[in-house]
Amino acid sequence: MPKVIRIAGPAALVAVAFIALILGLEYGGGATALLLEDPGPLVRFGLPIATLFVNLSASLTLGALLLALFVLRRDKxxxxxxxxxxxxGAALLxxxxxxxxxxxxxxxxxxSASLDSKFGQILGQFLSxxxxxxxxxxxxxxxxxVTVLCFAVRNLTALVFVAVLATLALxxxxxxxxAAGTDGHDAAITALFLHLLFSAVWLGGLLTLVLLVKQLDNARLVDAVSRYSTVALICFIVVAASxxxxxxxRIGSxxxxxTPYGILVLVKVAALIVLGLIxxxxxxxxxxxxNDGQGRAMFWRIVVAELVFMGVASGVAVALxxxxTPIPEVLPSSPTPAEILTGSPVPPELTYGNFFTQWNFDLLWLLICGFGIxxxxxxxxxxxxxxDSWPMYRTVLWVLGMLLLVFVTNGFMNVYEKYLFSVHMMGHMILAMMIPILLVSAGPVTLAMRAIKKRTDGTRGAREWLLLTVHSRVGTFLANPIVAAVLFATSLLTFYYTPLFRWSTTDHIGHEWMIFHFLIVGYLFAQALIGIDPVPHKLPYPFKLLLLLATMAFHAFFGLTLMTGSGLLLADWYGSMGRAWGASAIADQxxxxGIAWSIGEIPTVILAIVVAIQWGRSDAKESKRLDRNADRTNDAELNEYNAMLQRLDKTR
Incomplete structure (x- = not known):
């Protein structure tokens, strides 16, 4: 019976998804023939069906890789x-x-498809x-x-990069x-990517479990289902939010x-609620x-039910x-320069009152910070x-750091940074200098090592992957204080005076990369100076202060260069917005x-004070250690030193 269900379960998923897709297309009008230039029924129905198989095959690939990385034993x-x-799955994809x-x-x-050269030329232009x-x-x-790599790679660490590559396919x-036509273009892309990724992991993980259950004894099945259910819960939250x-x-009210689109959304929501209950x-x-050895039959019943409702959600998603959409995608007849460049009009003039009233939410960072807290x-x-104890101040610092990250990535800085270089620079300074100080001082790696349970079955969980990352050659190299300081200082020139600045300003993916980059570089630098987590390389405190001063001097030089410069960075962007308020583009730059030079000094002072405090505490601990050793040995070291001086005096 289980063998039949192993085949019938995935088959039911595909069949239900296909039926839900066809019904959704008919109800929503997605396959209705066009009055002009209709591509024909083969394309109208074939395109969404092919897209459905893209989604299912991507799910199978990502789900199987996830289980291999976090759940399954390499020696089995x-x-x-x-x-x-x-x-x-990758081959099917x-x-x-x-x-x-x-x-x-x-x-x-x-x-229509043709074998003539003109058709091939037009197709080549379309693809390129x-x-x-x-x-x-x-x-x-x-x-x-990914197909080739899944056959060729069996090293667990290397599989991480295969999984990352598979994710990039989405x-x-x-x-x-x-996503390409809505008013909130960036928000739509982020939401759709998160929706595709986490629904794929959710569905693919379950499909892989079904296909592998024959290889799992009861104890291993319990572990696999427990770990998968944790991942599925995270996926449920992200899929629901995205x-x-x-x-x-796309609906608005x-x-x-x-409307037909709204009804299909409600059907998908109902399927999601049922999946949450499952x-x-x-x-x-x-x-x-x-665990009691009595749940195999229940496992198959629940799995089949879950696959059926996942099929409903998958089919309706493609039909959607x-x-x-109820909100028509209408382009402005006479777009402003800002609308041409950014897709949105210039926001209202930046005033002190707008600091806490203007928001542009970024779901990715809302979720990262929410899960982080x-x-x-x-x-x-x-x-x-x-x-066990854990200092309260560390928890407070972590929460404050995460909340500040939410504000930078979702508040007024995320609204105005495309239009004002000064606001962009303010966000950069906070991301690279202020937030890392708060996060590093919270000791997240130490907490993770103490709180996450160690696995003893040969698999790698969050704790094992974190330890591997920290102690890897790359991790050790990046954690070196000199390397961290060089990265922190040179990132300014590398970023602002290369095409990376344009990419991060004009492209949403580049913008997200910029946030990750400055957070990581700032975290490494702060960790090298004041971190409480264990690191392979530690500088003496005097050298830490010298390193801080040298790096910040470079930072101040960069700020002064911008203050006195007369060349506008990204002149065809910041200089072409058509703002009717605020300073000119060069004055704003x-x-x-000035922000890079002046505000950047505040974290510098904080870092210097923390280093000085840690230095003083280290000296105090060393003095206490020497006093305890003297009491325990009756001043043996001091007596030996005095005896040596007496011997030297006698030899003169």
């Missing part, structure tokens, strides 16, 4: 079987992405020059590379569809829920029954992408529940240099 057949599943790209071309051009064609070509090539997909953001951008059954009932506090609670 289950590990190699999971990689074979990932390779099969390669084929389905290629078909989707080809059908997208036929849909856009409303042409048109963003939609480039996206599907990139996805196809990445999927093909980025071009997230940049297409409704789905809400996407629906808000409750009265539009009664997840609760995992944690409250199934795992306990499996082909359904017209939750898991940190959960770790503290776990320590205290077993009788000079103000940004």
């Amino acid at each position: 057949p289950e590990f190699n079987r999971a990689l074979d599943v990932a390779a099969a 390669t084929v389905s992405a290629a078909i989707t790209g080809f059908l997208s071309f036929l849909n856009v051009t409303a042409s 020059s048109v963003p939609l064609g480039q996206a599907w070509l990139e996805t196809t090539l990445v999927a093909a590379a 980025v071009p997909m997230a940049q297409q569809g409704h 789905g809400y953001v996407s629906a808000e951008l 409750l009265d539009r829920l009664l 997840g609760a059954m995992y944690r409250r009932l199934l795992i306990r029954r499996l 992408a082909r359904t017209a 939750f898991f940190y506090i959960a770790g503290v609670v776990r320590l205290r529940s077993r009788g 000079q103000a940004g240099g």
Whole structure:
């Protein structure tokens, strides 16, 4: 019976997804023939069906890789079987992405397939020059590379990079569809990417469990289901949050829920709620029954039910992408320069009152900070529940650092940084200098090492991966104080005087990369100076102060260069916004240099004070240690020293 269900479960998923897709297309009008330049029924129905298989195959690839990295044992057949599943999923993704790209071309051009040279030339131009064609070509090539790597790579650490590469295959997909045309372009791309990624991990992890259950004895199945249920809970939260953001951008108000698009959203929400209830059954009932050796039958019933509702959600999701949104995607007839450059009009004039009233929410950083606060506090609670202590001030510093990160990435700085260089520089200074001081002082690595349970079954969990990262050659190299200081100082020149600055300003993905980069570089520098987490290299305190002063002098020089410079960075961007308020672009850039020089000195003073305090405490501890040693040995070292002086005196 289990063998039949192992086949019937995935088959039910595909069948239900297909039915839900066809019904969704018919109800939402996604497959209705166009009055002009209709591509034909083969394209109208074939394109969403191919997209469905893209989503399912990407899920299988990512889910199998996740289980291989975090759940399965490398010395058991289950590990190699999971990689074979990932390779099969990536191969299917390669084929389905290629078909989707080809059908997208036929849909856009409303042409028929042909073998003549002109058709091939136009197709080549579509794949190489048109963003939609480039996206599907990139996805196809990445999927093909992942297919080969899943067969070739068996090293667990190297598989991390394979999983990252597989994740990158979703980025071009997230940049297409409704996300490319909504008013909140950046928010739509972020929400869609998160939705695709976490729903893929959720669905793919379950599918892989079903395919591998024969290789798992009862104890291993309990571990696998327990770990998967934790991942599934995180996925549920992210999918729900990203789905809400996407629906808000495309529906806007409750009265539009009664439109075809809104009804399909409600169907998907209902499926998500049922999946959440099934997840609760995992944690409250199934795992306990499996522990007692009596839950296999219940496991199969729950899995099949979950796959059916995942099929509903998957099919409706693809149908939604082909359904017209209630909010029409209308381009302004006479766009302003700011609308041409950024996709949005210039915000209202920046005043002190706007510091806390202007917000531009970034779901990625809201989720990162939310999970960061939750898991940190959960770790503290776990320590205290077993009788261990953890200083309260560290928890306060961590929460403050995360809240400040939320404000920088979602508040007025995220609204105005595209239009004012000075605001961008203010955010840069806080990201690279202020937030890392708070986070480093909270000792997150030490807390994780003490709070996360150590695995003893040969698999790697969060604790094992964190230890591996910290003690790796790359981690050791980056943690070197000299290297951290050089990275911190040279990042300014590398970023602002290379194409990286343009990329981070004009492209949403570049903007997210910029935030990660300055956070990490600032964290490494602060850790080298005042960190309480263990590191392989520690400088003496006098050298720490010298390193701080030298680095900050370079920082101040950069700020003064901007203050006195007359050349405008990104003149075709900051100088072309058409702002009717505020200082000129060059004056604003000079103000940004003043911010880099003046505000940057505040964290410098804080770092210097903390280093001095730690130095004083270190000397006090050393004095106490010497006093205790003297009391224990009756001043043996001092007596030996005095005896040596007497011997030297006698020899004169």
